[in-house]
Amino acid sequence: MADLHFELVTPERLVRSEDVYMVVVPGVEGDFGAMAGHAPVMTVLKDGELKIYKTAGGQPESINVAGGFAEVGDNGLTVLAESAGE
Amino acid sequence: MASLKALKLRIGSVKSTQKITKALNMVAASKLRRAQQNAQAARPYSNRIAEVVSSLASRITVGPQSHKLIAGTGKDATHLIIVVTGDRGLAGAFNTNIVRAARKKAEDLLADGKQVLFYIVGRKGRPAIQRFYPKAIIGQHDTLAMKAPAYSDAQAIADDIIDRFDSGQFDVAHLAYSEFKSVLSQEPQVDQIIPAAPPAAVTGNKADSAAAAAVEYEPDEEEILAALLPKNITVQIYRALLENQAGFYGSQRTAMDNATRNAGDMINRLSIQYNRQRQAAITTELVEIISGAEAL
Numbered sequence: 001m002a003d004l005h006f007e008l009v010t011p012e013r014l015v016r017s018e019d020v021y022m023v024v025v026p027g028v029e030g031d032f033g034a035m036a037g038h039a040p041v042m043t044v045l046k047d048g049e050l051k052i053y054k055t056a057g058g059q060p061e062s063i064n065v066a067g068g069f070a071e072v073g074d075n076g077l078t079v080l081a082e083s084a085g086e
Numbered sequence: 087m088a089s090l091k092a093l094k095l096r097i098g099s100v101k102s103t104q105k106i107t108k109a110l111n112m113v114a115a116s117k118l119r120r121a122q123q124n125a126q127a128a129r130p131y132s133n134r135i136a137e138v139v140s141s142l143a144s145r146i147t148v149g150p151q152s153h154k155l156i157a158g159t160g161k162d163a164t165h166l167i168i169v170v171t172g173d174r175g176l177a178g179a180f181n182t183n184i185v186r187a188a189r190k191k192a193e194d195l196l197a198d199g200k201q202v203l204f205y206i207v208g209r210k211g212r213p214a215i216q217r218f219y220p221k222a223i224i225g226q227h228d229t230l231a232m233k234a235p236a237y238s239d240a241q242a243i244a245d246d247i248i249d250r251f252d253s254g255q256f257d258v259a260h261l262a263y264s265e266f267k268s269v270l271s272q273e274p275q276v277d278q279i280i281p282a283a284p285p286a287a288v289t290g291n292k293a294d295s296a297a298a299a300a301v302e303y304e305p306d307e308e309e310i311l312a313a314l315l316p317k318n319i320t321v322q323i324y325r326a327l328l329e330n331q332a333g334f335y336g337s338q339r340t341a342m343d344n345a346t347r348n349a350g351d352m353i354n355r356l357s358i359q360y361n362r363q364r365q366a367a368i369t370t371e372l373v374e375i376i377s378g379a380e381a382l
Contacts, residue, residue, distance in 0.1 A: 007130075009130050009131045009134060010131060010237075011128055011131045011132070011237040011240075011320075011321060011324055012124075012127060012128065012236075012237060013127040013128075014127065014130050014131075027304055028304070028305065029304045029305065039302065040301040040302065041301060041302045041303075041304060042138070042301050042302070042303050042304070042310065043303070043304035043305075043310075044304070044305065044309070044310055044313050067317075069138065069310075069313075069314065071134075071138065073301070078134060080131060080134055080135060080138075082237065082317070083237075
């Protein structure tokens with residue numbers, strides 16, 4: 001289990017569902033990077049950028065999210081956002 | 087007996103009606119596909135939100151200090167029914183069924199001595215509700231302008247409703263819409279949305295709750311819940327709009343399919359009648375000519 005399963009869901013559609021190396025999530029109480037094996041956490045997001053690192057040391061890909069939640073559980077990271085734009 | 091000319095006109099008019107119903111049928115079929123896709127695309131989000139809400143709700147103790155959207159106002163006197171219908175007709179009993187389900191709920195509540203108010207979403211619900219409960223409509227959201235339900239529409243409706251809830255206009259809210267089961271079956275549904283219905287006895291999943299216990303919440307559960315509950319209502323309304331849209335086109339397709347078939351039957355019947363009469367007229371004419379010729 002080297003990769004983190006990452007899902008980004010908006011009310012309109014499932015934006016992303018893929019395996020990535022790390023995602024940096026803008027939580028209200030501070031940004032955090034989620035990698036595979038992260039402890040379960042549930043947090044409200046502030047409006048900002050999700051940074052998706054597909055590979056270790058690679059260039060991050062940014063997606064703007066607004067009005068969201070992030071949940072890290074056994075099955076990876078799920079971000080629920082009201083809107084997401086690339 | 088109608089004259090030949092009248093019959094011919096009649097056949098012509100039924101034929102043009104059939105063309106219209108056939109076109110509407112095809113339009114509905116293609117819109118149905120889109121609406122169905124939209125409804126499916128929205129499902130992951132609403133499922134996830136529902137999961138999170140119920141897992142959070144099971145972790146806090148609901149008391150008077152809890153968020154009002156889950157604890158309620160402490161009263162149970164005034165009920166609001168949000169009736170979500172389509173904006174157009176020509177869809178069989180689709181709108182009627184939703185209104186009927188809402189009325190049934192209203193009658194039950196009135197029989198219990200509650201006060202019932204209505205909030206109308208969509209154009210077709212208003213006349214029917216107004217006829218029975220002329221003073222009970224407190225608000226309306228017109229959806230005619232939108233082609234496909236957008237999340238922002240649901241947001242506007244939810245904000246309006248939550249404002250009214252906060253100002254104490256009602257204690258309990260129900261959402262009446264049509265659940266899209268399949269293309270052929272749409273079932274009118276009345277769900278309670280405020281206060282959030284108690285998590286339906288989280289199917290005794292022990293492993294799940296053990297896993298949830300280890301979750302760290304940032305900020306704490308109550309605060310997350312406070313942010314999440316209004317969203318949950320928006321999502322439920324959004325889902326109702328999408329399900330309605332899909333159901334509407336499904337119902338319209340079926341209705342137009344039947345109408346096209348009926349028009350076909352009618353054209354057949356009228357054509358037979360027309361041909362018989364034409365033949366009878368020719369026979370009479372021939373008899374006249376022959377007997378005229380014989381008389382000479």
